[in-house]
Amino acid sequence: MKSFSIFKRGALSLCACAVTLATLTVTAHAEDLLAKVKHDGVLTIGTEMQFAPFDFLQNGQHEGFNKDFFNEVGKELGVKVKFLDLPWPSVLPGLEAGKFELVGGPVTITKARMARYAFTLPIADATTALLKRADDKSINKPQDIAGKPVGGGKGSAQLAQLQAYVAHLPGKADIREYIDNNQAYADLAAGRIDAVGNSLPNLAYVAKQRPKVFAVVLPTFGAKTYFGFVGRKDADSRALIDAVDKIIIEMDKDGRMAALQKKWFGLAMDMPQTMPAINF
Structure with missing residues (x-):
């Protein structure tokens, strides 16, 4: 009996360790992309510099809402932000191929796109x-x-x-x-x-x-629609999307988002704090 108890306790201990290891592995996996961005010190955004007032070139320099917004994201995450200027038809495929972490754009949130990509909370009206x-x-x-x-x-x-x-x-x-x-x-x-x-x-x-x-x-x-930023719809990207969502909510609360909207759109927009029902 004694040897069986020792064996049983040992087996239980091994099971507990396995469960703990599995939990840590899942947690680390879910945070992989955010952890990688912080480790590398760079968040890379794919976009097209022909979409004023979000991203555009002025005298050869990148300007727009997205530049200002992601500067705030970079400060919050403690990383530099790098933008890749690409033809729009290649931006979403580039995201899927892992060439960058997020799509700037931004992209109109639709049912079909939500089935394929992970969206941040809305940052502007896209109607x-x-x-x-x-x-x-x-x-x-x-x-x-x-x-x-x-x-x-x-x-x-x-x-x-x-x-x-x-x-x-x-x-x-x-x-x-x-x-x-x-x-x-x-x-x-x-x-x-x-x-x-x-x-x-x-x-x-x-x-x-x-x-x-x-x-x-x-x-x-047409339908009431919103703009959001886009990530890959996988476990690796979820923590990064959640981190950006948290920053969006903080900027909504402290007035930074309204200030950026007034600067680039000419008016502040009342954005939902949770993902709205998308009917388009």
Whole structure:
């Protein structure tokens, strides 16, 4: 009996050690990417520098909301932030291939994307609006684009909203897809198209920079949508997403987020503190 008890205690001890080791392994695995970023001292963000006011080049220098926001993230995490400027169609594939930790962009939060990627909490309103030429008196509300040529970003959620919207208008609009939003704005200014559909923050910034050329058409239309930053949907990335979410909440509470929104969008936006129900 004594030897059996010793054997039993030894077996239980080995089981307990195995469970403890397994728990530590799972915990370490869940924190791998955040731990790696802190160990390396660098958080790398993949984005496209053609998406003002979030990321854009001014006199060859990176500017925008994302630069300011991730500077705050870098301070909180104690790391440097590195941005990679890529063509937008290669950004999400680059994330999946592990070339960087997060996507800047930002990206419109949709059901389909949430099934494939991990999103941070919303950082801005992504609801679709229209931009027109400032001297165009024929477009005063979204319905007025019926029968007109309109531009939208290829593969964007705003393009999908625009397509769904014009499908119910009389004299359906001729929608032209652009990989580069700046090219869409250039075609609008030149009269080759009559409006551009994009998120309200993007268009408000463009109109603010060139008020004699462009004007925003309100109200917005389509589903209420939000922008967030994107990580890989795996256990390694969860701790990093959670850390960024915590910083977003802190910035909402202490006013830093509102200050950045006013600086880059011209207005502060009341963002949800938890992930909202996404119906699009």
